[in-house]
Amino acid sequence: MGWLARVFVTPKSGVLDPQGKAVQHSLHALGFPEVGDVRIGKYLEVRLADVSRESAEVRLREMCERLLANRVIEDYRFEIDAAPAG
């Protein structure tokens, strides 16, 4: 047993998201006029060896702050579920 963490890294609101803009345009061009704002971020699945949920969360926050997200331009959040270690 271990943990599967799902990490969401998204551009801070206010920070340019050229990719999101481009995708919105393309969707309109493809005939999806109902599409409003599009924001594009990263989605990471991180498997963790067995530790307590608490320490898993502490460690994960540390990973996000240090590497997974750049706090100057990005926000992050994560969910942790028990999962077979990988």
Add this chain to the structure above:
Amino acid sequence: MGWLARVFVTPKSGVLDPQGKAVQHSLHALGFPEVGDVRIGKYLEVRLADVSRESAEVRLREMCERLLANRVIEDYRFEIDAAPAG
């Protein structure tokens, strides 16, 4: 009122994920030995004008198939919640 769709695009299992591999390595190097497999994908937040949930889902699937995901190497899934239209 409208919808906020959260779309998760991930590399198909078995497909090489150089990013994930690199991030796993550097997490180890940064002193997170408990980290197992890391997979990196895209996370999109798409706002949709008001339509029925059913048609929202149908349309979104279409967007994923046609543009948001590259079905040759990527899988996708999404969640839809009611939200102030944007």
Add this chain to the structure above:
Amino acid sequence: MRWGVITFPGSNDDEQTSFVLSNLLGETVVRLWHKDESVDGLDCIVLPGGFSYGDYLRCGAVARFSPIMRAVERFAERGGIVLGICNGFQILCEAGLLPGALIRNRELNFLCRRAHVRVEEADTIFTNRCRRGDVLDLPVKHGEGCYVADEATLRSLEAGRQIVLRYTDAEGRVTPEANPNGSLSAIAGIRNARGNVFGLMPHPEHACEWLVGGEDGRKFFLSIIASVSGGVEMPSVPSSSKVLSGP
């Protein structure tokens, strides 16, 4: 003077940078490996262009944790001269040695072309061989060179005269077309508050010979040489003691 040129896994312009410094400018170059832990005895450290660690996740995000970067951070603390070109600039931002961040180009595609940059500050370690307002012709080649920072940061950059280079047209006018990547306020290069750390997206090392890319790039290296050999006195503001990231 003694230059240190760092090679990270994935550095591509390290070779060219040392070629320019040693073969064209006759300088002493020490090749530094990302696993090295000291930069002692060097006058200027160059973080070259390339795709360190494949630029996976974010450009410079992983390289910034290499052992050598600890040494570079201490070196900068002591007022040592640090030059970051393209990927080097990205690494310096990720490491917090320079403010702001570099994100995906406005048009999303990698862009390789010549760009004109206007020298906004000439009394710096890195541009003292130029005149304020000079327009230089340099190559740019990057996918993520769009400089962003929050309002406050931009204002303090202006106030601190830290914006060293802006993208302009050949006549030195800031225009949307002249801005290759959508950088805020057309920023092409900035220095830190103390003035000893400089990052730029264009590639001076690829503009040091007429046969290949022109010679405007030499000015940056010659300026640094002049500063070190006492041509220009170094700013000696006490370090706004930067909190080192990491354990």
Add this chain to the structure above:
Amino acid sequence: MKVTVETALQHGLTAEEYERIEEALGRTPTLEELGVFSVMWSEHCSYKSSRAYLRGLPTTGPRVLQGPGENAGAIDVGDGLAVVFKIESHNHPSFVEPFQGAATGVGGILRDIFTMGARPIANLNSLRFGSIDHPRTPFLLRGVVAGIGHYGNCIGVPTVGGEVSFDPGYDHNILVNAFTLGVVRADRIFRARATGVGNPVMYVGSRTGRDGIHGASLLASAEFDAESESKRPTVQVGDPFTEKLLLEACLELMSPEHSHHVVAIQDMGAAGLTSSSTEMAGRGGTGIDLDLSSVPLREPNVTPYEILLSESQERMLLVVHQGSEDAVTAIFAKWDLEAAVIGRVTDTKRLRCTFDGRVVVDIPIEPLTDDAPVYERPASEPQGSDDGGKLNLKELPEPTDYNQTLVRLMESPNLSSREWVYRQYDSYVGGGTIVRPGSDAAIVRLPGTEKAVAMTVDCNSRLCLVDPYVGTVSAVAEAARNLAASGAEPIGVTNCLNFGSPEKPEVMWQFQQAIAGLRDACLAFGTPVISGNVSFYNETEGRSIPPTPVIGMVGLLEDASQHVTQWFKSEGDAVVLLGRNREELGSSEYLAVVHHQVRGGVPWIDLEVERRLIRAVVASAREGLLRSAHDVSEGGLAVALVECCITSETTAPLGARIELEGGFRPDALLFGESHARMIVSVRRRHLTRLREIARREDVPISVIGEVRGQRLEVGDLIGIDVATLRDAWRGGLGKALAGSTSA
């Protein structure tokens, strides 16, 4: 599972081939053995339909250090240096997944080059897409270009040239051909021959996954029906970062300091571990034992069959000296790469593979390599598609407004600027690029010398469809002209022969004709063919692509500073036409764009005339007479003149005042694509000398005007601002793509 002839058929083998396999083994093959045979006897690895014909090509010459047969060919360029180059196709993968397909294509050709011990210094690519209006074309173009850029930019090899063209013939089968050139000390070229019985075989680089495995569909049904989707073979994904590490580690290993450890080195390309090990043993006249259990794997329970056939990228196979294991491992470890001993060289002349102690493969090498099947397939000329080809000039209306016509041509998909493409490629990295994309040939300095190499890739498949022999000769001639126009002397050729199914007599006929043309042209120019690649089965729903023999030609400049570019340099220079205009419009871009006709014969070509033109231009360049030189190709004289006016990236466009004495149809004069023509500009005072050289080489020469002002004026036919032409030319491709959407 029990192997039967059905299993063999499902593997793409024929019943006869299956019999040969049972003979060779004297028993029924195991599934793994069948897999090995099927890939080694595939068209791609065995060249079974082409080998017989390729033997006819000129592959030797005073400069040739390595001809076809190794990972790439090598040519001596003096100063103790050699250039190693090759072109290869990645057509099908790029159609399935344009970004990764093109990216891994670049990765593959790069490995072929640094396997020889050479440091890659230049990439080029030759791309063919369907009609620009085809719904899938923009998606494919974007993906392919981004993929090529992604790989080349990241690994740090400049992409300096290529070609892109659009033709409905490729709607369902695009072509992505990648060319790489590297430099190595002439006495330090590495070859891939497994020798020294007992020497360890080492695996280095990325781990092995289920990437692009041949015979996959079969396995999915026969073996894994119970297994999950995730067991299915997957599309290859490129990792240029890992390849960069592999490149540096391999070159470090092959450096004078460490090379004594190395016996042989070969990349794992198509058919991965199987072909790399058998080919090394084959060349070395030895055998190889492999323990598949010790191959580093990316995921659990990869079967021995998959391990043998996996096409996972960024992997190399080494034979090193006994006792060198640790030293070699240490070098790769320095670059954060894995190395594992997975076998030994034997004297058995057999490939023997064990997995968990049990023998899964035990095959004599010969039948896999030298004794693989060779076919002389039936060939017959296609029955002339009624009068389809005929072009009746009398029925062809002449344009009323030539300015308009010219603008239309300049912005047309095949003539407009390729800037949109090559701006996505780093053409500076490496520091040696003297002429970047945008002139007739790319020019890159040879490190540490005064010399430079010029490179170009060319083919006009419209000509090849009408007449594959003349079309191929023309492609070689255009390549040679592109080099000469840059001041370089042609020294060698590589080629990528893209054709339909060799099982069709008419395709086989096209192939033979192309080979004959390639041979004759290369003999004429004295440019040996030192490497190449054949890509058959480029067809969908029974429709073959137009025959597309892409020529990669390399030229040498003894003095890099004598290079020439295609755009005019300054007002007052004389504009000179070398060569003769002919009344030919057949198969021209003008016919296609303006009259929507693809008909008429192919322009007349005479190799002796081409050769003299090239000698004259190269000689003039060496004497420093040429301020600019540009060959006349697609679009004819008028388009070439426009290109001379507007294609400089750094300087403002220049106009010209031109007078042509034609004596025949103006549109043929302006837009006909007759060969053996070059537009050069020279200082007036050099005209006399230029005339002498032209006379000496017996090349027709006429001063047709002078560089002047901001307008291009040709007689009373054309008078238009160069700025207008430049905007049309620059905007063309982007405009065509604008409507479409990006993923």
